[in-house]
Amino acid sequence: MRISVDALGGDNAPDEIVAGALAAARRLSGDEIILVGDEEVIRPRLIDAPANVSVREARGVVGMGEDPAASLRARPASSVAVAARMVREGETEAFFSAGSTGASVAAALLLVGRLKGCRRPAIATMLPFDAPALLLDVGATVSCRPQDLLNFAILGGVFARKYLDISDPRVGLINVGEEPGKGDDLAKEAHRLLAGSDYVRFAGNVEGREISRGVADVLVTDGFTGNVVLKTAEGVAREILGMVRGAVTATAATKLAGAVLRPRLLSLRDRVDPENYGGSFLLGVRGSVVIGHGNSRARGVENALIGLARSGSGLAEDSERELAAAQQQVKGDAV
Amino acid sequence: MRISVDALGGDNAPDEIVAGALAAARRLSGDEIILVGDEEVIRPRLIDAPANVSVREARGVVGMGEDPAASLRARPASSVAVAARMVREGETEAFFSAGSTGASVAAALLLVGRLKGCRRPAIATMLPFDAPALLLDVGATVSCRPQDLLNFAILGGVFARKYLDISDPRVGLINVGEEPGKGDDLAKEAHRLLAGSDYVRFAGNVEGREISRGVADVLVTDGFTGNVVLKTAEGVAREILGMVRGAVTATAATKLAGAVLRPRLLSLRDRVDPENYGGSFLLGVRGSVVIGHGNSRARGVENALIGLARSGSGLAEDSERELAAAQQQVKGDAV
Missing domain, CATH: 3.40.718.10 (Isopropylmalate Dehydrogenase)
Structure with a gap:
């Protein structure tokens, strides 16, 4: 290439x-x-x-x-x-x-x-958890129509096959509940399109607390929600790791204990480092x-x-x- | 009472x-x-x-x-x-x-x-970080109008004064960027209303990665975004703490080191425990x-x-x- x-x-x-x-x-x-x-x-x-x-x-x-x-x-x-x-x-x-x-x-x-x-493009980013998932859109198109989310599912699916080597990627729709009737008008109509498409292996709605759990390989949402989700996930991960660092460096005794744990904590930090993927794809x-x-x-x-x-x-x-x-x-x- | x-x-x-x-x-x-x-x-x-x-x-x-x-x-x-x-x-x-x-x-x-x-109610939840913030709406009203977000700012402000003892709470608007022109139509118009209100101490737009950083006491958004943000924050916090637990319990040596750190790690876990607040308020x-x-x-x-x-x-x-x-x-x- x-x-x-x-x-x-x-x-x-x-x-x-x-x-x-x-x-x-x-x-x-x-x-x-x-x-x-x-x-x-x-x-x-x-x-x-x-x-x-x-x-x-x-x-x-x-x-x-x-x-x-x-x-x-x-x-x-x-x-x-x-x-x-x-x-x-x-x-x-x-x-x-x-x-x-x-x-x-x-x-x-x-x-x-x-x-x-493709009416509108999407930015796709890997969420860096032990069960990674491709999230799109994270900010290219803040106002989406239902058809845009179907397009994002198709684009994300093709990308996951080529780039992530997942032969039949599962696509989830970010939503406020698991049941099909949940969400705003956009989410409800997108759910209908995704569930009805032969070109999407639809895994249903995915709530915020499930995004790090490997329930889908590709997560679609509008660019407003996706941007906020991505930055919230990054911010909270950084915040918690900072608190762990604070606990480890609190006293001489905890520092000594921390030295034993250090390689594992560093590897943990590396596992959730956005730099693992080095960037986002514009699809x-x-x-x-x-x-x-x-x-x-x-x-x-x-x-x-x-x-x-x-x-x-x-x-x-x-x-x-x-x-x-x-x-x-x-x-x-x-x- | x-x-x-x-x-x-x-x-x-x-x-x-x-x-x-x-x-x-x-x-x-x-x-x-x-x-x-x-x-x-x-x-x-x-x-x-x-x-x-x-x-x-x-x-x-x-x-x-x-x-x-x-x-x-x-x-x-x-x-x-x-x-x-x-x-x-x-x-x-x-x-x-x-x-x-x-x-x-x-x-x-x-x-x-x-x-x-009050056309529509909001559910308000404390985000349990070292710099706590009240987030609303987290799911009562998934489709909001700009005026709803101004109402949420007022409701959250009154609540923060009474319940959180903050005399002049700062209100932030969840958005995809800091500048006033960012976001979808809802966010742009809500920004205008909030910035123009004498009844809101407006702190401007707040990005996802700032929600845990104490830049505002009250964070307003529509119920769709707020629900996803809250659950993402909870899910990621749980995920990272699980990874830390995995690191600590990996071997006999790390367990020994973990015993020294245990009280501090438990207190860290308690600090981000949603049960600290025991529930959400319907405003x-x-x-x-x-x-x-x-x-x-x-x-x-x-x-x-x-x-x-x-x-x-x-x-x-x-x-x-x-x-x-x-x-x-x-x-x-x-x-």
Whole structure:
């Protein structure tokens, strides 16, 4: 796979982005990584770089606080715009950026383009628990229609097969109760569409307290709820781990005991670290797009690129085909 | 305060409910607790009961799976119906039930009645972190209008002053970003109403990862989002604590180390235990209504009743006055 990497986006760009990309390239000898950004900034960091790494010139970044669409129009040579345009032109199959999420989404929509049959895209993120699940949408589309949630189920299902190697992923609908009649109008109607689709292995409604329990491989919801769920889960995990750290470091005796437990507690912390996956996927566009965390370090960038390369190409094609089939069935049922 | 307690509702009724009520009554000598349920079931459990505990006859319960409104109509003598009717008749100022949440909400709406100016009620729950916050709505009203969220802010603010002893509570709006323009239509318009109200000390938008960080005393959102947030927070906390337990009990050496840390880890677990507050408050009705957890044990029931009694009476009156004033201002601004 050929991947364009926005070398200038993110709090720790370019150092951590370039370091992560180089580490990934060393492990991905059959794939190609193209770093996008000011050549004079990036070149000096490529001493001893493997042969499958190259540079593409770009000028400037779209910052966190800026209006994404307006900035992309004003700065067509910015790193995220160039990285996205390479996907559209077929030079690469995927792009990665740890810069402004809004800029990545706008670049994907405006420069790469949506899949046919996909009104709105979704950002999909792995919830990092012992029983991981793919949650979407976590913020690309805050106001959804029921059909959007069916589309997200299809997109998430295709992604889970390719990227997570789950042959027949179970899809759950985030809701306030398990019974089919629960929820607001969106959830009720989405439940009906999901339950009726031959293209979704529907596991029913999933309540907030079940999201970490492995009851589904893919969890769909609107971008407002998904964003709040994801950030709540991250915030609470961090809060509890902080309390555990406080308990361990309280006294000399607990510190001694903590030293024995330290390797296991660190591994626990690593298991729930969002950097394990290194980023989120934007689904519903004509290519693979990975949005890194703004504070991604080399390890996160490396993990994201490795995962991306392993998932192989064809995500857009497979998704478009499944969307069409599923929508055909909904229309057929309605006749 | 006089409190009617549904002695038959909940997984552990009547034993744990009665035990919790008796424990609370012993600490609340100036208050009165009336246990509502079959006399022949409850009387034998009242040996050595303090003088401020009495019994009111009721027959039958509304079960978890039943349609609440229909069951209440079919069984007007059920324990939750009798407990609610006592509030309406002025015999008690508050009722507590650990039975079906739907039945408690329906009993409060149909038998106690809504406050003037309150289109829809909200269930308010304390998020049990080191920096606790009151979250509402967690499920009474899954589809909200912007004005409902302003009402929730008023109701939560009055409650925080009386029940949590916070003289000027800060109110945050759950949203997908900090900036005012973020969110779906509901969140955007609610932000405008909250920012413009003289009756709300508005702290702005609060993202999911901030809910445990003490940035606001009261967090408002619609009942769909609030329910998912609450259950996600509870689920993740339980998940992480389970992983910590796994680390501590892994080997003989870690168990030994764990023994040193045990008191602190147990206290940590207790700090985030939902039973600390023993239940949720239904706000927006003409009395104080506490909804216990279905699996509440004596400690939770006791805590709920103590908290209720300490908050004092007048919640409904104060809330109604503030709602009227806040709505008056919105109308004035619109002219």
